[in-house]
Amino acid sequence: MSARWLTRAIGAALMVLTIAVTLVAQRDVGLARDEIVYMGAGDGYATWWLDAIDGDGKGPAPTSHAGITGAWGGPGATDHNREHPPLMKTLFGLSHKLLHDELEVASHTTAYRAPTALLQAIMILVVFAWAVAAWGLAEGVLAALLTLCLPRALFHAGLACFDGPIASLWLATLYCYWRSLSRWGWAPIAGVVWGLALATKHNALLLPFAIAPHFAWVVTRQAYATTAAGRVRWLRALGRGLAARWYVPTALVVLGPLVLIAVWPWLWFDTVAHIRAWLTFHLRHVHYNFEYLGDNLNHPPFPWHVALVTTLVTVPAGTLAAAALGLGVHARAWWRGRATVTTDGGLLLVLSSGASMGPFFLGSTPIFGAEKHWESAIPALCIAAALGATWAARAAAAALVAWWPRARGRLGVAIATIVVGGALVASAAAETAHAHPYALTSYNAVAGGAPGGADLGMNRQFWGYAARGVLPFLGTQAPGPGQPARPVYTHDASPAWGAYRRDGLLAPGLPDAGHEDGGIARSQLAIVIHEKHFRRHDFMIWASYGTVQPVFVLRFDGVPIVSVYRRPAK
Amino acid sequence: MTPQLSRLVRVAPALALVVIAAWSARRVVGAGAAVPDDAAWAEAAAEVRAAQRPGELIVFAPGWIEPVGRLHLGDRIPVDAAGRLDAARFPVIWELSVRGARAAETRGLVASHTATYRGVTVRRFDQVARTVVTDFAPLLGRAVVAGPKSGGPSLVLAEVGFEPHRCAQLTPAADQAVTLTFADVELGTELAIGVGLADVFTRRDVRDPGELAVAVDGFEVARLRVGVDDGWVRHVAVTRPGRGTVTFTARAVGLRATGRLICFAAEARQ
Numbered sequence: 159m160s161a162r163w164l165t166r167a168i169g170a171a172l173m174v175l176t177i178a179v180t181l182v183a184q185r186d187v188g189l190a191r192d193e194i195v196y197m198g199a200g201d202g203y204a205t206w207w208l209d210a211i212d213g214d215g216k217g218p219a220p221t222s223h224a225g226i227t228g229a230w231g232g233p234g235a236t237d238h239n240r241e242h243p244p245l246m247k248t249l250f251g252l253s254h255k256l257l258h259d260e261l262e263v264a265s266h267t268t269a270y271r272a273p274t275a276l277l278q279a280i281m282i283l284v285v286f287a288w289a290v291a292a293w294g295l296a297e298g299v300l301a302a303l304l305t306l307c308l309p310r311a312l313f314h315a316g317l318a319c320f321d322g323p324i325a326s327l328w329l330a331t332l333y334c335y336w337r338s339l340s341r342w343g344w345a346p347i348a349g350v351v352w353g354l355a356l357a358t359k360h361n362a363l364l365l366p367f368a369i370a371p372h373f374a375w376v377v378t379r380q381a382y383a384t385t386a387a388g389r390v391r392w393l394r395a396l397g398r399g400l401a402a403r404w405y406v407p408t409a410l411v412v413l414g415p416l417v418l419i420a421v422w423p424w425l426w427f428d429t430v431a432h433i434r435a436w437l438t439f440h441l442r443h444v445h446y447n448f449e450y451l452g453d454n455l456n457h458p459p460f461p462w463h464v465a466l467v468t469t470l471v472t473v474p475a476g477t478l479a480a481a482a483l484g485l486g487v488h489a490r491a492w493w494r495g496r497a498t499v500t501t502d503g504g505l506l507l508v509l510s511s512g513a514s515m516g517p518f519f520l521g522s523t524p525i526f527g528a529e530k531h532w533e534s535a536i537p538a539l540c541i542a543a544a545l546g547a548t549w550a551a552r553a554a555a556a557a558l559v560a561w562w563p564r565a566r567g568r569l570g571v572a573i574a575t576i577v578v579g580g581a582l583v584a585s586a587a588a589e590t591a592h593a594h595p596y597a598l599t600s601y602n603a604v605a606g607g608a609p610g611g612a613d614l615g616m617n618r619q620f621w622g623y624a625a626r627g628v629l630p631f632l633g634t635q636a637p638g639p640g641q642p643a644r645p646v647y648t649h650d651a652s653p654a655w656g657a658y659r660r661d662g663l664l665a666p667g668l669p670d671a672g673h674e675d676g677g678i679a680r681s682q683l684a685i686v687i688h689e690k691h692f693r694r695h696d697f698m699i700w701a702s703y704g705t706v707q708p709v710f711v712l713r714f715d716g717v718p719i720v721s722v723y724r725r726p727a728k
Numbered sequence: 729m730t731p732q733l734s735r736l737v738r739v740a741p742a743l744a745l746v747v748i749a750a751w752s753a754r755r756v757v758g759a760g761a762a763v764p765d766d767a768a769w770a771e772a773a774a775e776v777r778a779a780q781r782p783g784e785l786i787v788f789a790p791g792w793i794e795p796v797g798r799l800h801l802g803d804r805i806p807v808d809a810a811g812r813l814d815a816a817r818f819p820v821i822w823e824l825s826v827r828g829a830r831a832a833e834t835r836g837l838v839a840s841h842t843a844t845y846r847g848v849t850v851r852r853f854d855q856v857a858r859t860v861v862t863d864f865a866p867l868l869g870r871a872v873v874a875g876p877k878s879g880g881p882s883l884v885l886a887e888v889g890f891e892p893h894r895c896a897q898l899t900p901a902a903d904q905a906v907t908l909t910f911a912d913v914e915l916g917t918e919l920a921i922g923v924g925l926a927d928v929f930t931r932r933d934v935r936d937p938g939e940l941a942v943a944v945d946g947f948e949v950a951r952l953r954v955g956v957d958d959g960w961v962r963h964v965a966v967t968r969p970g971r972g973t974v975t976f977t978a979r980a981v982g983l984r985a986t987g988r989l990i991c992f993a994a995e996a997r998q
Contacts, residue, residue, distance in 0.1 A: 447928060454890060456932040457956075474756075476749035483741060547745060554742035557735035578742045585749035589756045603752040607759020612792040613827065688795065691928045694887035697811075701885040706810045707802025711795045716763020718795040 165295060169286050172302050173279040176315075179306065180275035181268060184316025186595040188626025189267065189654035193318045196247050197254070197270045197657075199239035200318070202229050204251025206423070223427060230424035231432070240432075241439040242320065244422050245357035249273035250318045266661060270318040278315035281326035282306055284333045285537050289544055292502040296551075300579045301544035304477050305537045307586035310529045313597035320359040321530035327355035328365060328534035332510055335369055336503045338406050339376060349409035353417020360440050361534065367513040369410070372506045377403055446526035447691035452615025454690045459521035466515075468528050471605040471616065473539060474586040478604070481539045484546030507538035528617060547582055551575040596624055596714040608715035622687050624719045625651030627712045629663050631722055635683055636665035645671035647684035649695050678702045684723040699723050763793075764826050764847035766800075772848035773800040776822050779852070785809055785818035790829035797824055811885045811894035813922040813993040814962055819857035825849050861914045862996035864974070865896045868908075873898075875906035878987065886991045888924035889959025895991040897926055898978055900938075902986045905979040912971050916998035919944065919967045919974070923952050924960040926989040931956040936985035940992050941977040953981070954990075967996065 159167070206229035210220040218224040231240045239247065250270045258269035282302045290298030306312070315322040334348035355362035377399025378392060385395040400407075419425045425432050447456045450464060470478065488504055514535035517523040525531070551574035558574070559566050565573060593600035598619040601611030612618065625648065637644050646668050648655050658664040671681035678684060678698050686695045686708075700706045708721040729737070764772075776786065786805050788797035798805065801824070815821055815833040823834050826847055834853050841852040868883050880898030888895070900906045923940040925931050935956055942950040942965065949965035974996075980988035 445932065447932070454928065456928070457935065475752035476745065479748045480745055483745070546741075550741035550745055553738045557738035560731070560735055574742060578745050581746040581749040585753040588753040592757045600756070603755035607756045607762075609759050609763050609827065613790060613829075618792075686795075688792075690890055693890050693892075694928060697885050697887050697892045700807050700810065700892065704807060705802060706798050706805050706807060708795060708799050711799045713763075713796070715760030716765070716796075717792060721795045721799075 161295075165290055165298075168295070168299060169283050172286055172299075172306075173283050176279040176282045176306055177275050180278050180312065180315045181272065183312060183594055184271050184275070185265075185268065187313065187316050188595070188623035188651075189657050190317050190319060190621035190623045191650055191653050192621060193270070194653040194657060195239055196242075196318050196320075197250055199244075200247035200249070200251030200270070201254065202238060202251070203244050203248040204255055206230070207248065207252070208255075221423070221426075226423045226426060230422075235435065235439055240424055241436060243357045243359065243418065243436070244424070245354055246273060246277075246318075246320050246323050248421070267318075267657070271316055274315055274317060274319065274322050277323040277326040278312075281322075281329055281537065284326070284329050285541060288329075288333050288336070288503060289541050292504075293545060294548070296548050296575050296579070297541070297544045299544075300547055300575075300583065301537075301541040303579075303583045304480075304540040304543050304586055307583060307590045308473060308477075308536060308540070309590045309593035309597040309600050310472050311533055311536060312590055313593070313595075314530050314533065321527065321533055324355060324359040324361050325533040325537065327351060327358050328362065328510070328514070329537050331355050331362070331365055332368065332503075332506055335373075335406065335410070336506055338409070339373075339403070339501075342405055345405045345409040346413060348406070349411075349413025350417050352410055352414040354421075356414055356418040357421045360437065361514070361531075363437075364513045364517070365510075366410075367516070368506065368509040372509050373403075373406060374399075375505070376501075443524050445524050446620075447689070448526045448528065448620070449615060449617040449690040450525070455525060456691070460518075460523075460525050462519050462521055464525050464528075465518040465532050468616075469515075469532075469536070469539075471601050471611065471614070472529050473536065473602060474589045475603040476582045476585040477540060477543045478602075480543035480546040480550075480582055482542075482546070483550060484542035484544065486546075487549045488542070488545055507541060511535035511538045526620065528620075543582065544579075547579045548575055551578040554578070596627070596719060599624070599714045599717060599719055608717045612717045618688050618690075618717070619719060620689065622650035622654065624712065625654065625685055625687055626658065626663065628685055628710060628720045628722050629658060629665075631710045631712075632668055632683060632685075633665040635668075635722075635724060637667040641667070643667045643669055644682040645669050645677075645680050647671045647677045647681035647695075647699065649673075649677075649685070649692065650687055651685065674698070675702075682725050684725075686721045686723070688718050688720065696721070762827065762847075764845075766796075768846035768848045769796060769800045769824075771845040772824055772843075772850050775843060775845070775850055776801060776824065777804065780804055780822055781820070783818065784820035784822060785812070785815055785833070786822045786824070787815075787831040787833045789823060789825040789831040790827065793826050793829075807885065808894055811892040813893070813920055813995055816855075816858045816920065817860050817995070817997070819855065821853040821855070823849075823851045823853065825851070858918070858920075858995075858997040859916070860995045861916045861998055862910075864910060864913075864976075864994040864996075865894060865992075867910060867913070868896050871908040871910050873906065873908050876901035876904045877906045879989075881906075881908060884926075884991070886926035886989070887928060888926050888991050890928070891960060893922065893924065893960055893991060893993060895922070895926075895993040896976075897989055897991045899987060899989055900978055900980040900985075902980055902988075903983045905977050908976045908978075909973060910975075911973045913974060913996065914970075915944065915967045915972050915974070915996045916969055917967060918997050919949060919965045920995045920997055921950055921952065921963045921965065921992065922960050922994070923963075923990065923992040924954050924958065925956055926991040930987055930989050934985060934987055936980070936982035936988065938985070938988050938990040939979040939981050940990065941979075942994070943975045943977070945972045946975075969998070 253272045254269040257264040286298045286302035289301040331352040338344035378396040381399040382395040515532045555570035555574040605611045655670040671677040684699045709724045710722040712720040788794045837853040839851040878899045884897045937955045939953045978990040
């Protein structure tokens with residue numbers, strides 16, 4: 159097998175591995191609150207596309223103003239979830255129709271979530287391809303595996319949400335752009351992929367902050383040597399560079415927005431107004447509650463270090479250490495003039511991380527999603543970790559030759575790389591497996607694991623997904639045949655309650671009791687998903703039930719994540 | 729640098745990465761072992777159950793372990809005790825803690841008894857308890873209420889600073905004050921007051937402070953201003969024992985202070 163085909167085979171194997179791991183893992187993960195919304199919207203979008211293609215003739219024409227508004231928009235800011243671009247939701251809906259309704263090969267939830275798993279596999283493939291092309295096969299394999307073994311990223315990769323996919327498409331856009339610098343044919347692909355990223359989540363609007371300075375730097379630097387000396391030489395070099403590679407920015411600027419509009423029928427009329435409404439929604443986004451270092455943050459200004467500290471306590475410590483080494487080695491080589499930081503993409507990845515995390519240093523950007531909001535930056539960290547690990551392995555192999563002469567050459571490097579890289583991957587894999595299925599409660603060794611994260615006052619979870627963990631206990635509390643139902647106060651798990659029932663995870667006779675005080679008053683059982691600002695649910699339940707004693711506490715590594723109360727008998 | 733040392737230096741990064749990887753996995757995967765399990769809690773709870781008398785307070789530390797503590801001893805914690813103004817009226821405080829944490833209620837106290845059950849530490853603290861001669865919040869029905877308001881007063885178990893507090897809750901109109909007058913009530917040597925802004929969402933959306941002024945027989949003994957991040961603010965004023973009139977004046981400070989949920993409790997103590 160040639161080296162090229164070996165690389166392709168490994169890439170394909172990594173994709174298959176990623177899809178398998180992600181799809182298997184997500185089966186244990188509860189339904190996140192937002193997923194329910196996206197699944198519902200996705201059903202509507204998918205139906206609209208199928209109707210538009212089939213043209214069944216019932217009701218208003220799908221592509222009419224009324225037809226589009228009926229499926230994609232409306233007067234309210236969140237009608238048909240029009241505050242989020244539609245690409246992934248459309249894929250969720252189509253996937254559900256195909257994998258569940260037509261082929262019957264997946265459960266409802268798995269069918270909705272499958273597209274995110276596919277996007278995760280694409281991200282792993284891009285990481286692999288980029289690292290192989292720029293640095294080597296070992297770096298590619300290690301970078302891909304370390305990216306796969308991120309507890310939080312794998313969690314998000316298993317949800318019918320946008321955070322995993324935008325990280326994938328962000329990285330894919332950068333990769334295509336990077337390739338376009340050496341082969342023009344990649345430029346239109348980069349434009350299309352950026353359009354898909356824009357159609358996934360508004361984070362993609364930050365990509366120009368990484369690409370533009372990189373492009374300006376690269377084309378200027380390359381044209382500088384052949385630009386006549388004189389005044390404003392750099393500026394003239396920039397102009398010549400832009401003229402030589404005009405097709406790169408043109409492809410991005412033209413194709414990106416066109417793809418966004420093409421896949422989002424809501425933008426097919428009143429385009430400017432609808433785009434303005436989309437962006438305004440996020441510029442004025444409500445600040446949800448989020449616990450960080452013991453404080454419940456829900457109003458700016460936020461600490462400038464949220465992104466840094468959260469990354470430092472959620473990415474596996476081995477990966478962080480190797481990344482620090484990789485960055486250091488790469489920076490030193492660049493300083494000494496040996497590294498091709500401009501052409502290998504290293505600079506681009508650094509700029510990408512800056513663009514992804516940068517808004518969170520402002521103190522005004524909503525922080526409620528923590529690491530998922532800057533997940534696009536983390537694969538760069540894993541690539542740096544791969545560089546650090548392989549550098550350390552090569553240095554060790556060179557030194558070990560004196561003690562073990564048979565390890566001279568590629569054998570020694572291979573063994574050292576397997577040992578060092580294997581240790582890092584095994585460690586990250588163990589942590590990722592351990593975090594499952596409550597990865598949002600897990601913290602790395604720097605924090606001291608989940609209990610250490612709790613000691614630090616870091617956020618316990620969000621989206622209410624952990625409620626699934628108490629469904630078996632609630633099953634033991636379900637009424638027997640002929641007995642009256644026992645309504646459950648479910649607060650933030652309420653949107654998922656019907657889906658749990660549909661999926662057979664919730665015993666009969668345990669309906670959702672409703673919201674707030676009225677729901678508690680009607681309930682016989684109540685759950686509290688432990689987040690700092692959800693303590694108010696505990697207190698409301700205590701007041702109604704007359705007891706502070708739960709009957710069950712779900713824990714992860716000893717850290718409470720969901721409590722269940724039962725109304726005492728009168 | 730000797731060749732031997734040079735080789736060691738070149739091997740060190742690889743060795744360090746392997747060691748860090750091993751430490752990292754072990755620390756994360758084994759983290760749960762550092763948190764006592766239900767069996768340990770059951771043993772600790774058994775001791776408390778045998779020794780605790782009615783009127784003695786049970787607290788847990790750190791705060792995040794509290795649901796587990798309540799799972800094992802919640803039947804020994806009345807709702808009113810959980811929503812206490814403070815711990816001064818309890819002659820004995822039982823603290824159950826893990827991972828070396830301490831509860832705020834026992835700060836400055838010396839444990840008279842300590843025992844550890846596989847990671848759960850039980851400490852008993854004895855203190856000179858204050859006797860409550862008048863608890864104002866449950867007497868709301870007797871108060872004369874005056875002033876523009878959009879809600880209350882009502883006796884509630886409210887979330888203030890993410891802690892439970894049984895309190896009188898009212899919502900003065902923006903930039904307006906509401907007075908609650910309790911006439912002819914028994915007073916002790918001190919008047920303990922706790923006040924804060926209830927409801928995390930209101931605190932997020934309305935950022936202006938609230939204020940509580942307290943007067944005894946027309947003389948102001950306390951004026952407490954509470955902001956959205958101040959939590960539960962306590963104050964103890966000296967009073968003359970006997971009967972008197974106590975007036976609480978709650979104000980939503982500022983024209984933007986709409987829906988300001990001011991929550992207060994007060995106890996006349998001996």
